[in-house]
Every structure is written in C-alpha cells, then in structure tokens.
Amino acid sequence: xxxxxxxxxxxxxxxxxxxxxxxxxxxxxxxxxxxxxxxxxxxxxxxxxxxxxxxxxxxxxxxxxxxxxxxxxxxxxxxxxxxxxxxxxxxxxxxxxxxxxxxxxxxxxxxxxxxxxxxxxxxxxxx
Amino acid sequence: xxxxxxxxxxxxxxxxxxxxxxxxxxxxxxxxxxxxxxxxxxxxxxxxxxxxxxxxxxxxxxxxxxxxxxxxxxxxxxxxxxxxxxxxxxxxxxxxxxxxxxxxxxxxxxxxxxxxxxxxxxxxxxxxxxxxxxxxxxxxxxxxxxxxxxxxxxxxxxxxxxxxxxxxxxxxxxxxxxxxxxxxxxxxxxxxxxxxxxxxxxxxxxxxxxxxxxxxxxxxxxxxxxxxxxxxxxxxxxxxxxxxxxxxxxxxxxxxxxxxxxxxxxxxxxxxxxxxxxxxxxxxxxxxxxxxxxxxxxxxxxxxxxxxxxxxxxxxxxxxxxxxxxxxxxxxxxxxxxxxxxxxxxxxxxxxxxxxxxxxxxxxxxxxxxxxxxxxxxxxxxxx
Numbered sequence: 001x002x003x004x005x006x007x008x009x010x011x012x013x014x015x016x017x018x019x020x021x022x023x024x025x026x027x028x029x030x031x032x033x034x035x036x037x038x039x040x041x042x043x044x045x046x047x048x049x050x051x052x053x054x055x056x057x058x059x060x061x062x063x064x065x066x067x068x069x070x071x072x073x074x075x076x077x078x079x080x081x082x083x084x085x086x087x088x089x090x091x092x093x094x095x096x097x098x099x100x101x102x103x104x105x106x107x108x109x110x111x112x113x114x115x116x117x118x119x120x121x122x123x124x125x126x127x
Numbered sequence: 128x129x130x131x132x133x134x135x136x137x138x139x140x141x142x143x144x145x146x147x148x149x150x151x152x153x154x155x156x157x158x159x160x161x162x163x164x165x166x167x168x169x170x171x172x173x174x175x176x177x178x179x180x181x182x183x184x185x186x187x188x189x190x191x192x193x194x195x196x197x198x199x200x201x202x203x204x205x206x207x208x209x210x211x212x213x214x215x216x217x218x219x220x221x222x223x224x225x226x227x228x229x230x231x232x233x234x235x236x237x238x239x240x241x242x243x244x245x246x247x248x249x250x251x252x253x254x255x256x257x258x259x260x261x262x263x264x265x266x267x268x269x270x271x272x273x274x275x276x277x278x279x280x281x282x283x284x285x286x287x288x289x290x291x292x293x294x295x296x297x298x299x300x301x302x303x304x305x306x307x308x309x310x311x312x313x314x315x316x317x318x319x320x321x322x323x324x325x326x327x328x329x330x331x332x333x334x335x336x337x338x339x340x341x342x343x344x345x346x347x348x349x350x351x352x353x354x355x356x357x358x359x360x361x362x363x364x365x366x367x368x369x370x371x372x373x374x375x376x377x378x379x380x381x382x383x384x385x386x387x388x389x390x391x392x393x394x395x396x397x398x399x400x401x402x403x404x405x406x407x408x409x410x411x412x413x414x415x416x417x418x419x420x421x422x423x424x425x426x427x428x429x430x431x432x433x434x435x436x437x438x439x440x441x442x443x444x445x446x447x448x449x450x451x452x453x454x455x456x457x458x459x460x461x462x463x464x465x466x467x468x469x470x471x472x473x474x475x476x477x478x479x480x481x482x483x484x485x486x487x488x489x490x491x492x493x494x495x496x497x498x499x500x501x502x503x504x505x506x507x508x509x510x511x
C-alpha cells in the first residue's frame with residue numbers, strides 16, 4: 001500500500017465542503033463502506049472508490065438528548081438508500097417527533113470557525 | 128474459546144475493594160491492592176503465590192505495571208486486555224488459557240475506579256469521533272437509547288417494561304448490605320425521573336460510583352486444596368461486533384448471542400441449567416437484550432419476560448442478585464462484580480439474597496456501546 005496522500009476523513013470533509021455526502025464503495029464486495037477508511041472491512045483490500053450519495057435515507061434509530069442546560073435535541077442513526085448507516089440528527093422538526101422509519105433528506109451543516117462541516121437530515125415526505 | 132478445557136481452572140478468591148464514595152486521595156491502584164489483599168485472604172493464598180497478574184482501569188495507562196510495582200511482584204504472566212466493562216470476563220478466559228499452558232498458576236484479576244470521587248470527565252478521557260461527536264450524543268447513554276428505540280419499534284417493548292428491570296435490581300439491592308441504593312423504587316418513579324436520553328431517565332441508567340476489587344483464578348487441582356468451595360470455569364465465550372454504535376449491525380441483537388453460544392457449548396450446559404444470572408446492566412435495555420441473546424427468553428419477548436417481578440427476589444429467575452450496576456455499584460467497568468457475585472452465589476454466601484440450590488451461575492460482561500460481549504459460566508463441584 002503506498003503512503004496516503006490524503007486521509008479518508010479529509011476526502012470526506014472535502015465532499016461536505018462541496019455540499020456532498022461522500023461515501024466509499026468496495027467494488028470487490030459490492031457494498032458501501034462507512035465511515036471512510038484505507039482498508040475495506042469486507043475484503044481486506046485497499047480498493048475503495050468514492051461515491052456521492054443521493055442524500056435520501058430512513059431513520060433507523062432515534063433518541064432525544066436532554067442536556068443539563070439548554071433545549072433537548074435529536075440524535076439519530078440514518079440508513080442511506082445506498083446501504084450505509086451514519087450518525088446524524090434530524091432538523092426542522094421537534095426532536096421527539098422524529099420517528100423510526102421516517103424518510104429524510106441530507107443537507108450540510110456548517111458550524112463555522114475551525115469546525116468541519118457535517119451532514120444533518122431534514123424530513124422528506126413521499127420520497 | 129475453542130481450546131479451553133472445561134473446569135480446568137476455578138475462581139477461588141473474590142473481594143470488593145472499598146465501594147461507593149471512597150476515602151479522599153485513594154488511588155485506583157490502592158483499590159486494586161485492597162481487592163487483591165482481601166481476595167487472597169478469601170482463599171488462603173499469599174501474595175508470593177501470585178504469578179499471573181491481570182488488570183484494567185480507565186485511570187492508569189499501564190495499570191498492570193503499576194499494580195506489579197505496588198505489590199512488589201514480577202509476574203510470569205501479565206494481561207491488560209481492555210475492551211470496556213467486559214474486560215474481566217476476557218481476563219478469566221485468558222488466565223484460564225495461561226494456567227492450562229503452564230504459563231502461570233495463580234492469576235489475580237484486579238480493577239479500580241474513583242470515577243465518583245474525581246468525576247467522570249477525570250476518570251475517562253473523552254475520545255473525539257469525527258463521525259459521531261459533532262451530534263453531541265451522551266455517551267454511552269445515547270448509544271443504548273438507540274438500541275432501546277429499536278427494541279420498542281420492532282417488538283413493542285415499553286418504558287414500563289424497562290423500568291421493571293430497574294425495580295427488580297433495586298429490590299435485590301435492598302437485600303445487599305453493601306449496595307449503594309437503600310430505598311425502594313417503583314415503576315412510576317423510574318418513569319418520572321429526570322430524562323437523560325429518551326427513552327432513558329436517570330433511573331434507567333447505571334450508577335456512578337467508585338469501586339474495584341479482585342478475583343483469583345488457579346488450576347482446578349490447586350483450587351481443591353484452598354479455603355472455599357471452588358467456582359469452576361465451565362464455559363467462556365466472547366464476541367466483538369463493533370466499536371461505535373453507528374457500526375453495530377443490528378441494534379436489537381448483541382454479541383451476547385455468539386458469546387453465550389460458545390460458553391454454553393464449552394460448558395455443555397443450557398440456559399435452563401443456570402440458577403443465578405449476572406448480566407451487565409449498564410442500562411435497563413441491557414438486561415432485556417442479554418436475557419434474549421443468552422437464551423432465557425425468545426428474541427423480542429424480553430420486555431414481557433421481565434414484567435411482574437419475574438427477575439426480582441420473589442421471581443422465577445434470579446437476575447442481578449447483588450442489585451446490579453443499576454442499584455449496587457457501577458464504577459464504569461462493572462464486569463468484575465458480575466464474577467464476584469456469581470462466585471458468592473455458588474458458595475452460598477449471599478445471606479438474604481441467596482439463590483436456593485445454586486450450582487451453576489452465569490456472568491455476562493458488556494463493554495463499550497454493546498461492542499464487546501463476554502460470557503463466563505461457573506459451577507460448583509456438583510456441576511462437573
């Protein structure tokens with residue numbers, strides 16, 4: 001394996017900076033890989049291609065976090081239609097109204113400052 | 128754990144260190160040493176007999192080295208597998224392997240934590256995961272809350288059923304003189320407590336206490352000449368399914384399924400043979416998941432199974448007889464206490480909470496966020 005020119009996380013973040021949800025695909029396994037890595041967990045191979053998700057998914061699991069200070073907020077696990085799962089949150093809806101099985105659509109959240117952009121989701125009816 | 132020989136080793140000494148909120152300035156190595164001293168006393172062995180040393184804690188980077196220095200030991204064999212709260216169940220299997228191979232003969236497994244005294248942030252360094260940390264989940268609570276949300280969605284499990292787990296644990300704790308919690312608990316009180324990460328209130332979550340202890344493992348042959356009845360290691364199994372909760376394949380099925388299967392196979396026993404069931408109850412959903420995955424009820428039926436006090440002191444299956452991580456003690460890596468309680472039940476030392484005719488007990492450890500699962504089945508001479 002040659003030295004890495006860019007970390008898998010750096011490529012992921014660059015996709016997000018362009019407004020895309022990037023993920024890896026293992027052609028040998030025929031499966032998506034998430035989070036991004038240098039070795040495929042299905043085959044042990046380094047052959048991993050980058051793809052861009054269509055950004056549609058379904059809520060797999062959901063919780064409402066109640067912090068000591070401030071308003072409760074949602075954290076969810078999202079199954080993207082391409083077959084990979086990631087942690088995220090569903091916005092534009094009350095945190096306790098997020099339901100397992102609900103359809104959601106990706107958007108980029110840009111926290112600003114030194115912080116990298118990250119994916120969040122919003123309700124997507126009928127898709 | 129293929130290759131381990133059933134009943135070739137036994138746990139012969141067990142002890143807790145100080146528990147709850149320990150004396151100011153007591154270190155985690157002080158607490159391990161308390162555990163070792165008391166556990167040696169429990170079985171009649173001396174420090175000079177110890178030639179295998181195992182430990183895990185979040186508060187000492189090279190804890191087994193620190194403990195060896197503290198006790199003046201140069202052990203022939205050391206182990207410091209750290210895979211979360213189940214580490215000590217792994218240590219039992221590793222100690223058994225080392226003893227079987229003649230690498231050591233008397234292995235001590237020790238733990239210490241002062242997370243209540245120093246605060247959780249001091250006790251356990253927070254790791255940043257770029258794919259999870261931005262969402263600010265309460266870890267580990269939110270990970271287990273995800274599992275609970277799936278169980279509720281798929282099987283109709285209710286918050287009341289999960290609360291029944293907390294109530295059963297509390298009822299057992301009231302029979303344990305050293306349990307942290309001293310007052311009765313009701314299902315209504317669990318539900319009305321402060322919400323942490325839905326569906327969990329603070330009463331669905333384990334305690335935050337100090338604590339530690341030690342267990343001593345030796346060969347079956349040597350075990351028979353010691354002070355107390357040996358608790359033979361009949362079966363061991365382990366499984367690692369993921370590290371981060373977003374990578375857990377199915378949040379309603381844990382590695383306890385594979386770990387339990389391996390342990391039952393090695394032990395040549397089935398769930399129906401087990402009288403005392405000690406499960407790692409970091410959260411109320413854990414008990415439900417592990418009862419299912421270890422075969423005490425069918426998948427999806429754990430919620431109904433725990434209703435009506437079935438796993439409490441007056442129920443038909445004795446589960447978490449010390450009061451568990453929910454009501455007895457939870458210093459962050461609870462797995463050692465499962466072994467201590469299982470051994471005491473097999474010896475008949477448990478007083479008001481003693482399970483009748485207890486010849487076989489199971490200790491099932493959980494680590495990370497349902498990530499590492501390890502099962503140890505222990506039995507008396509009668510179970511051989």
